[in-house]
Amino acid sequence: DTGVSQDPRHKITKRGQNVTFRCDPISEHNRLYWYRQTLGQGPEFLTYFQNEAQLEKSRLLSDRFSAERPKGSFSTLEIQRTEQGDSAMYLCASINRGLTPGELFFGEGSRLTVL
Amino acid sequence: QKEVEQNSGPLSVPEGAIASLNCTYSDRGSQSFFWYRQYSGKSPELIMFIYSNGDKEDGRFTAQLNKASQYVSLLIRDSQPSDSATYLCAVNNGNTGKLIFGQGTTLQVKP
Numbered sequence: 001d002t003g004v005s006q007d008p009r010h011k012i013t014k015r016g017q018n019v020t021f022r023c024d025p026i027s028e029h030n031r032l033y034w035y036r037q038t039l040g041q042g043p044e045f046l047t048y049f050q051n052e053a054q055l056e057k058s059r060l061l062s063d064r065f066s067a068e069r070p071k072g073s074f075s076t077l078e079i080q081r082t083e084q085g086d087s088a089m090y091l092c093a094s095i096n097r098g099l100t101p102g103e104l105f106f107g108e109g110s111r112l113t114v115l
Numbered sequence: 116q117k118e119v120e121q122n123s124g125p126l127s128v129p130e131g132a133i134a135s136l137n138c139t140y141s142d143r144g145s146q147s148f149f150w151y152r153q154y155s156g157k158s159p160e161l162i163m164f165i166y167s168n169g170d171k172e173d174g175r176f177t178a179q180l181n182k183a184s185q186y187v188s189l190l191i192r193d194s195q196p197s198d199s200a201t202y203l204c205a206v207n208n209g210n211t212g213k214l215i216f217g218q219g220t221t222l223q224v225k226p
Contacts, residue, residue, distance in 0.1 A: 031212055040123065042203050042216030043159065056213060091158060095212050102149050102207040102214050106158035 002026060004107035006092050012113045013082055020078045021110040025094030032075050033104060034067055035091040043091055049075060050097070082114045118142060121204050121217035129225050134191040136220050138204030141185065145206040148180055149214060150189045153201045162202075163189070194224045 005024040013019050025032045031050050035043035046065070047057045051072035064082075069075040079086055089111050093104035119140050128134045136150075147166050151159035165171045165178040165187070177190040187206075191198055201221045205214040 033212065035216075040218065042119075042205075042218050043214075045213055045215065048211065048213060056211065100147075100164060101209070101212040102147055102164060102205065103161055104159075104212065104214065106160070108158050 004092055004094050004105055006090075006107040006110050008110060009108065010111045010113075012115065014115050015084060016081055018078065018080045019082055019112060020076055021090050021092075021112075023075045023077070023092030023094075023107060024073075025075070025092070026096075026105055029094035029096045029105070030072065031095045031097060032069060033093045033095075034075070034077050035093065037089045037091055037109075038087075046077070046090075079112070082112075084114045087112055087114045117217070118215045119204055119206055119217035121202075121220045123218055124221040125223050126220055127223045127225060128194050130194060130196060132194050132224075134194045134198065134222055134224070136189040136191070136202050136204075136222065138187045138189075138217055139185055140187070140204075140206045140215075142206065142208055142215075143182075143185065145185075145208045147207045148178070148187045149205040149207070150176075150178060150187075151203040151205060151216075153203055153219065155200070159203055191222075194222075196224045196226050198222060199224045 033048040034046040037043045049069040089109045093106045149164045153159045163178045179188045201219040203219045204217040
């Protein structure tokens with residue numbers, strides 16, 4: 001499969017626990033994005049990487065959120081001390097810089113439920 | 116004011132009709148405009164993008180852009196039940212690929 005892969009697809013956790021999501025982009029894509037989507041809303045930008053460099057982070061992202069992309073390949077998004085308001089679908093997307101900016105290829109998402 | 120605004124719907128049209136989806140944006144510096152389709156429980160997928168004022172056609176889909184009015188629309192001709200989905204408008208004001216999405220409009224095409 002050559003698409004964007006996300007893991008786990010579903011995560012149920014208790015408030016206060018830490019969770020980590022993984023994204024494997026399309027192999028030749030050098031830009032990787034994280035978005036969050038809640039029911040009835042469009043995806044909300046969280047952060048993006050070009051290769052291993054994190055170039056932008058949403059000011060809406062609290063200090064409990066951290067993302068990495070070591071070696072410019074897969075990426076992880078960690079949420080520490082989860083809160084019920086963190087319940088959402090976390091979407092990863094990738095693109096090759098040579099393609100149309102904004103022509104994002106999304107993964108199937110990781111759905112987080114915080115109890 | 117939201118950066119990208121869409122009517123959440125639902126917009127209901129009969130099969131074979133034209134569906135018209137609208138979007139307005141607040142940032143006059145926005146350079147490119149995208150329509151994504153999202154089926155229930157699935158991730159968004161790109162349908163069309165447009166950069167220049169006017170119309171852009173691709174099969175049954177036509178995107179329209181009016182930068183002076185800060186308005187983007189998507190027309191779907193000969194609507195099919197398989198077109199039933201949420202349509203997300205998104206704008207990009209640079210070359211980073213970072214998109215600002217609207218809340219989406221739910222389209223229902225009734226057989």
